[in-house]
Amino acid sequence: xxxxxxxxxxxxxxxxxxxxxxxxxxxxxxxxxxxxxxxxxxxxxxxxxxxxxxxxxxxxxxxxxxxxxxxxxxxxxxxxxxxxxxxxxxxxxxxxxxxxxxxxxxxxxxxxxxxxxxxxxxxxxxxxxxxxxxxxxxxxxxxxxxxxxxxxxxxxxxxxxxxxxxxxxxxxxxxxxxxxxxxxxxxxxxxxxxxxxxxxxxxxxxxxxxxxxxxxxxxxxxxxxxxxxxxxxxxxxxxxxxxxxxxxxxxxxxxxxxxxxxxxxxxxxxxxxxxxxxxxxxxxxxxxxxxxxxxxxxxxxxxxxx
Ligand code: CP
Numbered sequence: 001x002x003x004x005x006x007x008x009x010x011x012x013x014x015x016x017x018x019x020x021x022x023x024x025x026x027x028x029x030x031x032x033x034x035x036x037x038x039x040x041x042x043x044x045x046x047x048x049x050x051x052x053x054x055x056x057x058x059x060x061x062x063x064x065x066x067x068x069x070x071x072x073x074x075x076x077x078x079x080x081x082x083x084x085x086x087x088x089x090x091x092x093x094x095x096x097x098x099x100x101x102x103x104x105x106x107x108x109x110x111x112x113x114x115x116x117x118x119x120x121x122x123x124x125x126x127x128x129x130x131x132x133x134x135x136x137x138x139x140x141x142x143x144x145x146x147x148x149x150x151x152x153x154x155x156x157x158x159x160x161x162x163x164x165x166x167x168x169x170x171x172x173x174x175x176x177x178x179x180x181x182x183x184x185x186x187x188x189x190x191x192x193x194x195x196x197x198x199x200x201x202x203x204x205x206x207x208x209x210x211x212x213x214x215x216x217x218x219x220x221x222x223x224x225x226x227x228x229x230x231x232x233x234x235x236x237x238x239x240x241x242x243x244x245x246x247x248x249x250x251x252x253x254x255x256x257x258x259x260x261x262x263x264x265x266x267x268x269x270x271x272x273x274x275x276x277x278x279x280x281x282x283x284x285x286x287x288x289x290x291x292x293x294x295x296x297x298x299x300x301x302x303x304x305x306x
Contacts, residue, residue: 001038001114019280040092042068045069063295082112123157137171139283152245154238157222179241209255215258215259257273
């Protein structure tokens with residue numbers, strides 16, 4: 001069974017093919033209307049979401065199918081073996097999308113499932129986001145190979161998926177990551193970027209953003225910890241450490257880079273509000289592209305596993 005838990009077991013060719021297909025899907029939005037008629041997917045959420053929920057649900061509606069929203073806390077997943085519940089689920093739906101706190105729990109869902117599973121963002125990876133990111137650059141620049149992207153922020157799940165997908169697509173990724181989430185730096189992921197020659201690190205943020213095509217940032221604190229009182233001290237420490245790494249007009253004064261952010265945005269922290277609304281920001285195109293990218297992933301996975 002083919003899943004999309006991360007890009008780790010997708011070859012470069014398979015990733016390139018999927019991005020090309022996402023471009024096609026975006027350019028032919030009505031072509032797949034009705035293609036999911038009579039079919040359902042399950043969307044299981046252990047964490048909060050706006051974009052992931054809305055874009056998957058809208059994608060299914062547009063394709064004539066139905067997306068069933070399942071809130072982890074009001075389901076029976078927590079009462080039993082996760083793989084038993086996902087095995088049951090997969091007998092009712094064509095595909096499962098799950099947003100889990102821990103990657104190992106997502107793996108259990110995939111192990112039990114008899115249908116494809118898509119990772120809707122776990123602690124280690126966010127492949128759907130990175131697919132939409134690459135679709136955004138491709139639509140903006142016309143090509144991917146040779147483009148350059150500088151990620152400024154905490155090394156997190158988004159970074160891991162960016163390292164893997166840029167390695168496959170020949171996009172140069174520069175990381176300015178003074179901090180990493182616990183367990184987020186994964187040797188095999190780094191190795192893929194290094195082997196492709198697409199991954200590098202830079203300490204000097206002004207130098208890093210000067211000659212790249214795109215700059216990208218993300219929240220400094222993951223969603224499940226953002227309002228957690230037990231994380232409050234750590235959050236304060238992070239903000240103090242990371243504030244010099246804020247994306248703003250001053251930092252980008254000598255850069256032609258366009259601005260990306262996967263949202264939700266914490267204006268005044270990782271990015272200034274003015275920059276979000278600046279003409280060089282392609283943040284809202286990027287968020288919109290989640291819809292097309294995920295349609296492409298759903299269609300490809302269902303076709304591959306049929
Ligand atoms: N970028 C992203 O995954 O957004 P949500 O957390 O709102 O789904």
